[in-house]
Amino acid sequence: MSQTSHDLRKKRPIRKAPFVVIPIFLILWMIGVATGEPARVLEQAIQVCLSCIGIG
Amino acid sequence: METVRKWVQVIIGFLTNSSWSFPFTNVIYQGPLKVICAPGLNCYSCPAATTYCPLGSIQQLLGGLRFALENGQYYFGFSVFGTIGILGGLFGRMICGWACPFGFIQELLHKIPTKKFAIPRILSYGKYMFLLVFVIVLPLVLVDEFGSGSPWFCKFVCPAGTLEAGLPMLLLQPNLRNSIGLLFLNKFVIMTIFLIWAVFSSRPFCRTACPLGAFYALFSKVRLIKLHLDEAKCTNCKACHHVCPMGVKFNESPDDPECISCLACMNKACQFDAISLEIGGIPLAVPDKGLSPAGKS
Numbered sequence: 001m002s003q004t005s006h007d008l009r010k011k012r013p014i015r016k017a018p019f020v021v022i023p024i025f026l027i028l029w030m031i032g033v034a035t036g037e038p039a040r041v042l043e044q045a046i047q048v049c050l051s052c053i054g055i056g
Numbered sequence: 057m058e059t060v061r062k063w064v065q066v067i068i069g070f071l072t073n074s075s076w077s078f079p080f081t082n083v084i085y086q087g088p089l090k091v092i093c094a095p096g097l098n099c100y101s102c103p104a105a106t107t108y109c110p111l112g113s114i115q116q117l118l119g120g121l122r123f124a125l126e127n128g129q130y131y132f133g134f135s136v137f138g139t140i141g142i143l144g145g146l147f148g149r150m151i152c153g154w155a156c157p158f159g160f161i162q163e164l165l166h167k168i169p170t171k172k173f174a175i176p177r178i179l180s181y182g183k184y185m186f187l188l189v190f191v192i193v194l195p196l197v198l199v200d201e202f203g204s205g206s207p208w209f210c211k212f213v214c215p216a217g218t219l220e221a222g223l224p225m226l227l228l229q230p231n232l233r234n235s236i237g238l239l240f241l242n243k244f245v246i247m248t249i250f251l252i253w254a255v256f257s258s259r260p261f262c263r264t265a266c267p268l269g270a271f272y273a274l275f276s277k278v279r280l281i282k283l284h285l286d287e288a289k290c291t292n293c294k295a296c297h298h299v300c301p302m303g304v305k306f307n308e309s310p311d312d313p314e315c316i317s318c319l320a321c322m323n324k325a326c327q328f329d330a331i332s333l334e335i336g337g338i339p340l341a342v343p344d345k346g347l348s349p350a351g352k353s
């Protein structure tokens with residue numbers, strides 16, 4: 001291993017920011033799912049997007 | 057570790073593009089897996105694509121927002137922003153380094169032996185403009201007489217769409233070729249420029265124009281998994297500056313929005329164990345990089 005067990009045991013504070021950010025986006029995702037958005041996303045994704053291809 | 061990353065790129069590339077019946081059916085995959093979001097830039101009109109493209113979906117949803125609201129449907133793109141927000145909160149631009157097929161294609165092109173050129177840092181701000189203007193504002197604001205907006209980034213810029221969907225679909229469906237015009241020419245030129253540029257500079261599209269990279273870059277300071285610099289161990293030898301494919305000077309900017317967590321600085325450059333991978337502040341053990349005190353691999 002490139003780092004000694006002493007290094008790995010060294011205390012660093014736990015970063016709280018990810019544990020705030022991730023739940024915020026989880027709630028956002030749940031709101032989107034509750035409004036039925038995934039069905040609309042699927043409807044769009046299974047059609048050929050002419051804009052993506054460059055002809056529409 | 058670089059081999060592991062390459063394999064992860066290949067496997068995720070296959071998983072997001074695993075429908076290989078198109079040479080026989082001549083159509084894109086239309087099954088239920090397309091409700092799953094591709095983590096990286098992966099055109100959902102690619103015939104093999106089995107997931108949806110977050111950028112394409114956001115533009116389509118925002119472009120159709122007026123129409124949806126009139127019908128009592130609140131399709132603001134929350135499920136898509138939520139998904140890529142969760143990914144961003146977990147991995148940030150590690151997605152770019154490990155899970156984006158278009159990033160992988162650029163990396164392969166960059167392996168072609170030629171003289172290599174740096175990309176001026178100022179160009180990296182372009183991708184934030186594309187995210188804000190082409191992905192959000194224009195589809196929302198510029199609407200036709202029916203109140204529908206266009207997916208501006210897909211329509212006028214996206215080189216991944218031209219490469220992964222445009223060219224294969226034109227090969228599969230000859231009738232589409234009659235519709236080729238200036239729009240296609242514009243996108244074809246943009247794609248060609250980025251692909252040629254990728255031979256001479258590392259990941260030019262990711263660094264200058266990718267709106268998804270710009271979105272994930274917003275999480276550089278708050279993402280769960282990221283690299284950590286131990287300032288006490290850093291000797292400012294600047295070895296990490298020379299290996300970074302994204303032009304990051306890691307020891308000067310450890311939370312740099314350009315860092316794609318490819319781990320090259322940690323595994324190939326730093327001889328002083330000043331760089332480590334951490335999850336939420338907890339350091340991870342990393343495999344031996346094979347450096348000896350006298351030299352590096």
Ligand code: SF4
Binds near residue numbers: 303306320322
């Ligand atoms: S800073 Fe390190 S991990 Fe980040 S992109 Fe550059 S070399 Fe890769």
Ligand code: SF4
Binds near residue numbers: 290291325327331
């Ligand atoms: S390679 Fe290591 S010691 Fe050298 S500058 Fe980078 S972090 Fe510091």
